[in-house]
Amino acid sequence: xxxVSNKEVLLRVENLCQYFKLDRTTVNKAVDNVSxxxxxxxxxxxxxxxGCGKTTTGRSIIRLYDCTSGSVYFKGQRICAGIQxxxxxxxxxxxxxxxxxxxxxLEELNKxxxxxxxxxxxxxxxHKNVDRSLLNQIQMIFQDPIASLDPRMTVRDIIAEGLIIKxxxxxxxxxxxxxxxxxxxxxxxxxxxxxxxxxxxxxxxxIGIARAIIMExxxxxxxxxxxxxxxxxxxxxxxLLNDLRESMGLTILFIAHDLSVxxxxxxxxxxxxxxxxxxxxxxxxxxxxxxxxxxxxxxxxIPQPDPNYEKNRKRIVYNPVADHDYRNSTPSFREVEPGHFxxxxxxxxxxxxxxxxxx
Numbered sequence: 001x002x003x004v005s006n007k008e009v010l011l012r013v014e015n016l017c018q019y020f021k022l023d024r025t026t027v028n029k030a031v032d033n034v035s036x037x038x039x040x041x042x043x044x045x046x047x048x049x050x051g052c053g054k055t056t057t058g059r060s061i062i063r064l065y066d067c068t069s070g071s072v073y074f075k076g077q078r079i080c081a082g083i084q085x086x087x088x089x090x091x092x093x094x095x096x097x098x099x100x101x102x103x104x105x106l107e108e109l110n111k112x113x114x115x116x117x118x119x120x121x122x123x124x125x126x127h128k129n130v131d132r133s134l135l136n137q138i139q140m141i142f143q144d145p146i147a148s149l150d151p152r153m154t155v156r157d158i159i160a161e162g163l164i165i166k167x168x169x170x171x172x173x174x175x176x177x178x179x180x181x182x183x184x185x186x187x188x189x190x191x192x193x194x195x196x197x198x199x200x201x202x203x204x205x206x207i208g209i210a211r212a213i214i215m216e217x218x219x220x221x222x223x224x225x226x227x228x229x230x231x232x233x234x235x236x237x238x239x240l241l242n243d244l245r246e247s248m249g250l251t252i253l254f255i256a257h258d259l260s261v262x263x264x265x266x267x268x269x270x271x272x273x274x275x276x277x278x279x280x281x282x283x284x285x286x287x288x289x290x291x292x293x294x295x296x297x298x299x300x301x302i303p304q305p306d307p308n309y310e311k312n313r314k315r316i317v318y319n320p321v322a323d324h325d326y327r328n329s330t331p332s333f334r335e336v337e338p339g340h341f342x343x344x345x346x347x348x349x350x351x352x353x354x355x356x357x358x359x
Contacts, residue, residue: 010251011038011061011219016070017082018053018060030056032275033070035333038219043245043252045266045283047259047298053275054255055143058221061253062140071123074138074219079130081123086116136166139212143224145204149196155182155207156192162215181210185240202233206240213244221253226261238265260302263287268339271295273318277333281340291342291352293323324348 018031031053038044046054060067060080069082093112100106139162142148149158159178168174179189185206196204205225212220222241226234238261244250256262262269263283270280271294279292290296297318304310324331329345336342336352344352 007039007041009037010040010075011253012073013037013057013061014071014073015085016057016060016072016080017068017084018056018065019068019084029275031060034272034275034277035070036270036277036280038251038253040218040251041249042267043254043265045262045269046253046255046272047257047262047269048272049257049298052272054257054272055223057272058140058223058253058255062138062221063135064140066127074134077131077134078123078126079135081127083120083123086120086123089116136162136215137218138221139215139217139219140221140223141205141208141212141225144228145201145208146196148208149204151196153195154192155194155196158196158207159192159211159214162211166215177214178210181214184213184244185210186236200233201229202236205229205233205237209237209240209244213248213250216248217250219251219253221255223255224257227256227258234261241265259298271298276343277341278343279341280333285340289340289356291336291340291355292344294318 014035016031016034017029020028020030022028034053034057036044046057048054056065059065061072063080067080067082069085070080071078071082072080090113093109093116097106097109097113100109153161156175156178159181160174163174163177175192178192182189182191187203187206187210191199191203191207196207199207205228209225225241226237229237241252242265245252254262254266259269266283268280268282269286271278271286271292273294279286279290279295281289286295287299290299293316297316300314300316304313324345325347326345329347331343331345331348333341333343334349336344336349337356340356342348342352
């Protein structure tokens, strides 16, 4: 178990859902009932294949999207609050109420409607009146460094934008802060007058990191910050993030699909599949005892720098229909051992518990 697990919870995500309407009848459940905590000072890795909802989760947390339902708490304050689940509960209660003749049950349904109306009102108020200075303490590093930087702005203007939005007008202070950030991420102050197209991919990502840390955040959401970079540059950016974590006391939500990188960098790892969290455990524990079939499939895909091993490596193919039988049961996110959670039903829970007990 990681030492950070005993520290205070900095970010709490509860039953987060992010749905997108494709047309009148089709809804894409990009994130579906995801819950996890991030402790102060830790790196929490979020992994899964492309399209599983990792990036959408990060964007919902930082409020680039208005979440459909669920809540996100940062430093104890609710910063995101969706209302769709409350609306659905009201609709279901009204539907049952229309055919119900039991006075006691009618009273219960009226209470359900009243409680959910109050929850909607509270959620809207929390969402509208959130402390903006609190939101500034969450910053994001985007996956594509060139797409996330305005090509018409100089590096100085890009990095300083957050300070200007915050209301700081002292030009000398802003310039000195920009120079400090450039040097912190391994660039030089002469770069401040240049434009993004004049830099390499690794340098552009460093500019994106400087833009994030100039706000002195408590939490950074790093959305696949190395996937668009050459292999030789990835280690440099990872080491930079590690150094910043130590020197600035940062907490990081690290989103990636490369499990070998996540293992090196993360204290705990959450695995997502088709919008759902299927497994969550400390990094070492996840690699030692992967329980969910999808997690085992991901781990089997990690290449090793050993030709003999690679010749005999067998990929595990995940087939949800064959690997699970949920016809008579509904899976839920359960703690198989302290800190190790898996999406499973009763029969799978017993099987996973035996695997863990056998070591």
